[in-house]
Amino acid sequence: MAEDKKKAVEEKIPEDVALYLKNLRVKFVLEKETVYAVNGIDITLKKGKTLGLAGETGAGKTTTALSMLRLVPYPGKVECDRLVVDGKDVLKMKQKDLEKFRGADLAMIFQDPMTSLNPVFTVGQQIADAIMLHNPTTKEQAFKSAQQMLELVGIPAARAVEYPHQFSGGMKQRVVIAIALACNPGVLIADEPTTALDVTIQAQVIAMMKKLRDERGMSMIMITHDLGIIADVCDEVAIMYAGKIIEYGTLRDVFNHTKHPYTEGLFNSLPNIHNRDERLKPIPGLMPDPSNLPKGCAFAPRCRYATAACKEKVPEPRMVSDTHMVACSAYDDPAFRIERPEKD
Amino acid sequence: MAENILEVRNLKKYFKTPRGMLHAVDDVSFSIEKGHTLGIVGESGCGKTTTGRCILRLVEPTSGEIFFEGRDITKLGRGEMKKLRKDMQIIFQDPFSSLDPRYTINQTLTETLKINKIVTGKKAIENRVLELMETVGLAERLINTYPHELDGGRRQRIGIARALALNPKFIVCDEPVSALDVSIQAQILNLLEDLQEKLGLSYIFITHDLAVVNHFADEIAVMYLGQIVEKAPTQELFDNPMHPYTQALLSAIPIPEVIENRQQTILSGEISSPINPKDECRFAKRCRFSCDGCREKNPPLVEVKPGHFVACGRCGEL
Amino acid sequence: MSAEKTTQITPELVSKKYVRQSQMRIILHNLRKNKGAMIGLAIITILVLVSCFADVLFDYDTEIADLNISQKLIRPCKEHIFGTDDLGRDIFKRVLYGARYSLGVGFAATMIGMVIGVVLGSIAGYYCGIAEDIIMRCNDVLSAVPSILMGIVIVSALGASTFNLMLAIGITSVPQFVRITRAAVLSVRNQEYVEALKATGMSEARIIAFHVIPNCLSPIIVQITLRIASAIIATSSLSFLGLGVPVPAPEWGSMLNLGRQYVRTASYLTIFPGIAILITVLAFNLLGDGLRDALDPKLRK
Numbered sequence: 001m002a003e004d005k006k007k008a009v010e011e012k013i014p015e016d017v018a019l020y021l022k023n024l025r026v027k028f029v030l031e032k033e034t035v036y037a038v039n040g041i042d043i044t045l046k047k048g049k050t051l052g053l054a055g056e057t058g059a060g061k062t063t064t065a066l067s068m069l070r071l072v073p074y075p076g077k078v079e080c081d082r083l084v085v086d087g088k089d090v091l092k093m094k095q096k097d098l099e100k101f102r103g104a105d106l107a108m109i110f111q112d113p114m115t116s117l118n119p120v121f122t123v124g125q126q127i128a129d130a131i132m133l134h135n136p137t138t139k140e141q142a143f144k145s146a147q148q149m150l151e152l153v154g155i156p157a158a159r160a161v162e163y164p165h166q167f168s169g170g171m172k173q174r175v176v177i178a179i180a181l182a183c184n185p186g187v188l189i190a191d192e193p194t195t196a197l198d199v200t201i202q203a204q205v206i207a208m209m210k211k212l213r214d215e216r217g218m219s220m221i222m223i224t225h226d227l228g229i230i231a232d233v234c235d236e237v238a239i240m241y242a243g244k245i246i247e248y249g250t251l252r253d254v255f256n257h258t259k260h261p262y263t264e265g266l267f268n269s270l271p272n273i274h275n276r277d278e279r280l281k282p283i284p285g286l287m288p289d290p291s292n293l294p295k296g297c298a299f300a301p302r303c304r305y306a307t308a309a310c311k312e313k314v315p316e317p318r319m320v321s322d323t324h325m326v327a328c329s330a331y332d333d334p335a336f337r338i339e340r341p342e343k344d
Numbered sequence: 345m346a347e348n349i350l351e352v353r354n355l356k357k358y359f360k361t362p363r364g365m366l367h368a369v370d371d372v373s374f375s376i377e378k379g380h381t382l383g384i385v386g387e388s389g390c391g392k393t394t395t396g397r398c399i400l401r402l403v404e405p406t407s408g409e410i411f412f413e414g415r416d417i418t419k420l421g422r423g424e425m426k427k428l429r430k431d432m433q434i435i436f437q438d439p440f441s442s443l444d445p446r447y448t449i450n451q452t453l454t455e456t457l458k459i460n461k462i463v464t465g466k467k468a469i470e471n472r473v474l475e476l477m478e479t480v481g482l483a484e485r486l487i488n489t490y491p492h493e494l495d496g497g498r499r500q501r502i503g504i505a506r507a508l509a510l511n512p513k514f515i516v517c518d519e520p521v522s523a524l525d526v527s528i529q530a531q532i533l534n535l536l537e538d539l540q541e542k543l544g545l546s547y548i549f550i551t552h553d554l555a556v557v558n559h560f561a562d563e564i565a566v567m568y569l570g571q572i573v574e575k576a577p578t579q580e581l582f583d584n585p586m587h588p589y590t591q592a593l594l595s596a597i598p599i600p601e602v603i604e605n606r607q608q609t610i611l612s613g614e615i616s617s618p619i620n621p622k623d624e625c626r627f628a629k630r631c632r633f634s635c636d637g638c639r640e641k642n643p644p645l646v647e648v649k650p651g652h653f654v655a656c657g658r659c660g661e662l
Numbered sequence: 663m664s665a666e667k668t669t670q671i672t673p674e675l676v677s678k679k680y681v682r683q684s685q686m687r688i689i690l691h692n693l694r695k696n697k698g699a700m701i702g703l704a705i706i707t708i709l710v711l712v713s714c715f716a717d718v719l720f721d722y723d724t725e726i727a728d729l730n731i732s733q734k735l736i737r738p739c740k741e742h743i744f745g746t747d748d749l750g751r752d753i754f755k756r757v758l759y760g761a762r763y764s765l766g767v768g769f770a771a772t773m774i775g776m777v778i779g780v781v782l783g784s785i786a787g788y789y790c791g792i793a794e795d796i797i798m799r800c801n802d803v804l805s806a807v808p809s810i811l812m813g814i815v816i817v818s819a820l821g822a823s824t825f826n827l828m829l830a831i832g833i834t835s836v837p838q839f840v841r842i843t844r845a846a847v848l849s850v851r852n853q854e855y856v857e858a859l860k861a862t863g864m865s866e867a868r869i870i871a872f873h874v875i876p877n878c879l880s881p882i883i884v885q886i887t888l889r890i891a892s893a894i895i896a897t898s899s900l901s902f903l904g905l906g907v908p909v910p911a912p913e914w915g916s917m918l919n920l921g922r923q924y925v926r927t928a929s930y931l932t933i934f935p936g937i938a939i940l941i942t943v944l945a946f947n948l949l950g951d952g953l954r955d956a957l958d959p960k961l962r963k
Contacts (some may be wrong), residue, residue, distance in 0.1 A: 057496075057523040168614050177442075198387035199552060200611045203596035207610050225526060228598025232606070255602045268601055269530035271559030276578060281535075282530030282558070286495055342603075402857055402956075429863040442854035444873050456862045490685075503858070510862060630961070 013084050014166030018046040018219035019068070019106075022082040026243075027065050029075050033291040037063040037245040044189065044223075045236075045296075050213065050220040052234035052251075054227060054266075058287050060243040061223045065189045069102055087187040104134040107185035111192040113172035117164040123175045123316070124150070130182040147232050148180040154208055165176070170201035179210060188213075191223045206232060227266065231255060236323075239263050242288055242298035243244060245317075249324035259326040261303045264340045288323040305330050305338065348547040349514055349546045350399070351375040355408035357394050362659070365618040368394040369405075373645075376563075378516075381547040383561030383578070385554060385593070389615055391570040392550045394505040396516040399434055399548070403423060412514070430460055433507035437519035439499035449477065449502055450487045456509045476505040481535060497528035504535065514546045521556060524552075535561060554597050558582055563651075566590050569618050572645060576652040586654045588612035588631045625657060633658055664701035675851065692956035699952020702823035713762030726759050727910045735928050745930040747920060753931065757910035757938050762941060763913040767906075768826050768893040772886055774832025775893075779839020780875070780882060786840065787847025797840065799845055803835035810899055815903040827906050831896045836888050842848045842885050846878035889951035898939055914939050 013020050026038040030204050043049050053061050067078045070090065085088040086105050093101060111128040117127060119230060127146035131137065134179045137145070147157035153174040164172060173193060180188060190209070194202040213220055222233050230237055230251070237254040239247040239262065247260040265283035272278050285302040288294055294301060300310040307330070315329040330336045362472050369391040376382045397403040399410055401417065410417050417428060435552055436442035443452065453473045457463055463472050474484060475636055480501040486653040491499050500520060517536065521529040521584045533556065551557050557564055557579060565575040566589065574587040585591045593608040613630045628634040635658065643657040672887025676694040693699050712719075720726055730750035744753035745780040784798040804812075816830035848857065851874060859869050898915030907913040909920075914935040 056527060111661075120374070133638065170614055171569060197617075199554070199596045200387065200592055201614060202598075203610050206614075226598055227526075231600050231602060232598055252602055255600070266526055267528045271533075271555045272388035273555050273558060273582075273597065273599060276558050276582075278559075280530040280534055281533060283527040284531075286528075287496070287525075397857075400861055402860060426863045429861060432861075434861045436854045436857065436858060439852055444855045444859075444877065446876050455864075459862065459864055468681075504860065506862065553794050648817075 006020065011082070012126050013087070015087075017044055017084070018047045018049075018086060019043065019221070020082065020084040021061055021068065021080070023080065024064065024067055024083075025074055025079045026060070026067055027077050030291075031091045035291045036293055037243055037290055039293075041240075041243075041245055043217050043238065043245075047186075047219055049187075050222055050233055052220060052230035052237045053223045053240060054225065054230055055240035056225060056287060056311070058290060059240040060290075061240055062191055063243075065108060065191050065221065065223055067172070068189065068219045069106060069108060070098055071102075071104075074299070081304055100134065103130060103185065104183045105185055105193070106187045106189065107183070108189040109173075109176055109180050109191060109193045111195055113169055113176050116171060117177050119164055122163055123167070123178075127160075127175070127179050127182050130179045133182040137329050141225065146178075148184070149182055150175070152212065153178045154204075170197050170205060173197060177209065177212075178204075181216075181218075183214065187221065189221045189223065192336075193222075194229065195224070196227075202229075212280060217265045225254075225312065226253060238262060239266070242293060243263075244292065244298065244323075244327065246327045247325065248317075249321075253321065253324035257321075257324065258338065258340050259320055259331070260328050261305050261326070261330070262299045264338050265302075267340060304325040304327065305336075348375045349376050349378045349413060350548075351409075351411040352399065353393075353409045353411070355395065355398055355410065356406045357391075357398050357403060358386070360476070363621060366619050366620055367570045368392075368399060370573055370621075372408075372567075372570075373514075374565055374572065374575065376546050376548065378513075379540070379544050379561060380562045381483070381549050383549045383551065383557035383564040383616045384563055384567060385551060385557050386567035387552060387615060389569075390567040392567050395433065395567070396548060396550050397519050399516060400434055402434070402631065420617065430462075430510040430640065432516070433510060433512040433514070434516040434518060435503050435507050435520045438523055439496050439503055440523075442503050443499060445491055447487045448490055449473075449482065449505075452502060453477075453508060453509055456506055460510055470555065472509075476509055479508060479539070480505045481531075493501055494534060495528075495543070496524050497531060500524060500532055501535070504532075508539070508543075516548045516550070518550045519552070520549075522553065526659055529556075536560075554593060566593065569621065571626065571642075571655065572653075573627065573655045574653065576594075576649075580649070581639075582653055584652075586648065586652070586659055587627075587656050588633055589627050598618045600648075625655075690954050691946060693952055696952040696955060698948040699956070702948030702950075703946040705941060706949060708947070709761045709765055709942060712734045712758050713765050716759045716762050720755050720759055722759070725755055725805050726912055726922070728889065731791050731804035735924070738930055742860060744934045745928070746929055747917075748924065748928075750805060750892055751912075752915075753934055757914070757934050758916045760912040760917065760938065761942070762793065762822070763907050763911060764897055764939070765899075767824065767831065767897045768890045771831035771893045771897070772830045772835060772889045774828060775835030776882070776886055777874050779836045780843045782836070782849050783840040783843025784870060784878070786843040788851055788866075789875060794844075798844070801840045802832075802836045809896065814903070814905060815902050817900060820901050822908055824904050824907050827900060829895060830900070831893050834896070835893060836875070838889065839882070839885060842881050843878060847874055850877045883957065884950055884954045885952060891946035891950070892921065894939065894946070 015338045021041065021043040024038055024041045028035040028037060029116065041064055043051065055061050063072060066072050067080065068083065069292060072078050082306060088101065088105065090101065117123070124143055124146045127149050131142045131145050147160045150160055151157050155171060155174055156310060166173065178258055194205050197205060204231060205259035222230065224230060234251055239254065239260065241262050247254055247263050258267065268281035269310065271280060271281060282303050288298055288301070294311065296313050297315050298309045300306040303310065310329050313329055315327045317325050317327045319325055353373050354377065355369055355372045372383060372395060384395060386543055387393045394403060398405040405418060408418070412428065416423065419430065434594045448471055453476055454469055457469050457472055465471055473487070477484065477487065481502050482498060482505065486494070488612065490587040491502065502642070520536070521532050524532060540547065549557060550562050563576050563577050564581050565572045566572070566587065568589050574581065574585070574590045581590065582594065585594055592611045594610045611630050616629055624640065625634065625638040625643055628638040631638065638657050641657070645653045645655040647653050648659060691892070733750035734747050734748050736742055736746045741752065742752050744757060746752055782797050786794040812834045813830040817826050818831065822828040854871065856869060859873060892918045897906055898918065901913040901915030904919065906915055909916055917935040918932050924931050
């Protein structure tokens with residue numbers, strides 16, 4: 001038994017995996033209650049691929065991202081069996097190695113471009129600082145690279161000497177992206193990078209991110225609540241609910257061969273752009289309180305297919321095809337189908 | 345033709361700023377039929393919110409006329425306006441800041457009912473409060489809860505209940521679902537739809553989300569830098585967008601479907617400043633079709649098909 | 663239950679069925695976790711009780727103000743634990759009795775300052791424009807004058823009496839209240855709910871009184887506790903200069919003044935009133951800091 005466990009820990013990670021995360025759990029122990037933010041998440045991200053992490057507020061998306069950087073704030077407690085990024089075992093790193101690892105191997109873009117830049121330094125300096133942290137260069141060289149980075153994200157190099165308040169929201173987000181990409185990270189986590197932006201600006205930023213990703217062969221984790229952006233950017237999709245991944249697969253698997261009732265509910269909640277008269281079918285009820293999760297399937301109280309068994313038994317992840325995972329007990333019955341029709 | 349509940353003519357709102365006049369709303373005209381919904385779409389800073397506030401006179405318009413049921417409300421005095429406010433209400437975007445954190449649901453609704461003397465008597469008021477809560481789908485047991493104890497969706501329901509308390513005929517919905525999660529968003533949209541059917545309400549639905557407005561509105565006005573650039577019935581606008589800006593907006597909507605090689609028109613540049621705009625097409629700088637003619641004169645809104653208005657100088661050629 | 667009967671609220675009212683969570687209770691709960699604040703609160707409670715019952719405990723004419731030269735300048739002993747002063751009065755009794763002057767003047771002066779400051783501050787914050795400019799500029803002028811100097815001027819002009827002292831200290835604390843109220847009102851008035859209430863046809867006066875000011879209370883309450891502390895110091899300072907509570911009342915500042923000439927020979931004359939001032943001010947500051955944390959919405963859930 002013990003040997004088995006050891007074997008599992010020492011499991012060899014294939015070369016082409018950029019990020020491997022096994023059984024991540026995060027809880028916040030507060031005075032009166034314990035908030036279970038993430039409850040066992042496995043992610044395998046291949047090199048050059050983009051994974052979309054979708055879910056509503058409170059599903060644990062951002063906490064998952066922060067734990068991968070080992071930046072979960074106090075009083076969060078992170079437990080994880082394995083976390084390997086670009087062949088480096090992050091869990092074994094010391095504080096100093098971690099600081100090197102952040103930004104150089106794994107970078108993150110935060111949601112709010114307004115607050116993620118320092119208002120007292122020019123944007124050029126801020127990018128140059130990021131470069132100098134990880135590369136031994138002179139100030140001048142770093143500033144030159146910073147200007148190149150700005151050009152890369154579509155900002156004239158001459159604006160490197162300006163301060164963040166002289167930029168608009170979309171421009172600031174481009175600067176944030178430039179900082180994240182400055183050290184050529186293998187994996188980029190983007191946490192709702194366009195939520196604060198207007199539609200046309202969002203389209204600009206997304207197009208730019210796609211272009212940079214393809215040019216650099218970067219792997220990416222895109223965290224968003226917008227299934228439209230997922231469809232646009234991602235190769236694989238993980239749908240999160242109450243701190244768990246309830247459906248995982250390629251874009252086609254999840255969007256065209258939807259299996260989980262929650263994923264179906266999400267699609268039904270969105271207005272159909274092709275048929276404006278169709279009535280929306282919202283998911284009834286609310287997300288469960290993460291400090292008081294239901295005993296069985298967390299989605300059971302809102303699920304219209306739920307049976308008595310669902311409320312008792314935690315659903316096991318099951319593979320319905322080589323690439324498609326779903327965590328739903330209803331599929332114990334081989335005849336079970338959700339209503340959403342399959343597409344090709 | 346059905347009766348218009350609201351008609352706005354040449355509405356302007358300018359704000360004085362240290363750098364010059366900010367043209368927040370610049371010569372906007374539209375009308376809404378009774379029981380219908382007009383969607384106002386645009387990006388941040390296009391003046392859609394200011395338009396909504398001007399209609400309720402929460403912001404005093406600089407010039408223009410607003411006819412509500414045939415009466416010009418820009419000329420009404422305070423007392424008359426107060427009476428009229430019962431008929432016109434507003435639902436706000438942010439369910440966190442649009443409720444007084446020190447008032448429970450009961451207190452919020454009771455106060456509104458009392459001030460406008462909609463019903464009198466303790467028992468009658470409470471019955472009305474419970475009725476309102478039921479209408480918007482709030483459980484009875486929440487009557488004495490504070491906003492901070494509730495989630496965004498429920499708070500937004502309180503906001504809707506407060507608007508409904510006065511039995512309005514017309515409601516301005518200012519991005520009522522933008523701050524909510526998808527599943528909750530659908531609940532609120534359905535609620536607003538049901539209320540419209542049940543109470544015969546007319547809406548102005550202000551939003552930046554085209555997918556939502558496509559579902560919700562009968563007619564859509566697209567705003568850019570304080571002006572309406574295109575206005576048409578929803579289906580027509582989505583099938584046959586004529587203004588280059590509308591085309592770009594529609595193409596920028598993220599669609600939650602697997603589409604191979606989706607072609608998107610991506611606009612370059614960003615919205616320019618609404619302070620002292622020149623007399624030229626305001627979209628010309630970002631427009632891929634712009635020519636010298638576009639920079640000479642601000643094109644007026646012209647009816648190109650019955651009910652379909654476009655403000656583009658090159659609309660005929662393209 | 664009995665309250666319901668007397669106010670004749672019919673028991674079937676649904677709103678009575680679901681008890682609402684009192685905000686006061688949450689604040690008290692937060693405050694209770696702060697040890698410093700609780701110590702401060704305990705000291706203040708004792709001082710308030712002492713000042714309320716000072717007349718019951720001591721007879722002013724015979725025990726506090728009457729001279730008794732035969733007993734003068736006795737060192738602290740069993741009979742007079744703080745000793746006696748140069749006129750033979752018991753310092754312990756005088757210090758306890760003096761609490762009512764310090765606290766009374768402190769409270770009253772702060773209330774005067776608060777009322778004026780909050781009214782002006784909310785006008786300035788709610789109606790921007792000329793009203794704001796006038797109020798804020800006058801405020802700047804007022805706060806440019808050192809407060810002790812201002813106190814001296816007012817008291818000298820109106821004459822030394824307890825009431826004039828309160829007025830003088832009250833007026834010097836106005837600028838602080840104006841500033842704090844205005845800042846709080848400014849942030850609240852831009853909240854959407856103020857606009858929402860306007861849209862429901864509520865009058866401006868009602869909005870200010872029932873919706874804007876209650877949401878600005880937290881910083882004002884904190885300011886009150888902190889201002890009382892400085893008002894107590896100001897009271898003592900002015901009394902020390904002979905401009906405060908007239909002798910022979912045992913105000914702590916004037917006791918300090920009387921003991922001044924005996925500092926070398928009989929230092930207990932100044933030490934005990936000094937400690938009294940120190941403890942009182944410290945108590946209010948501890949409570950103020952604790953309240954600030956307890957009322958801070960960011961620290962609440």
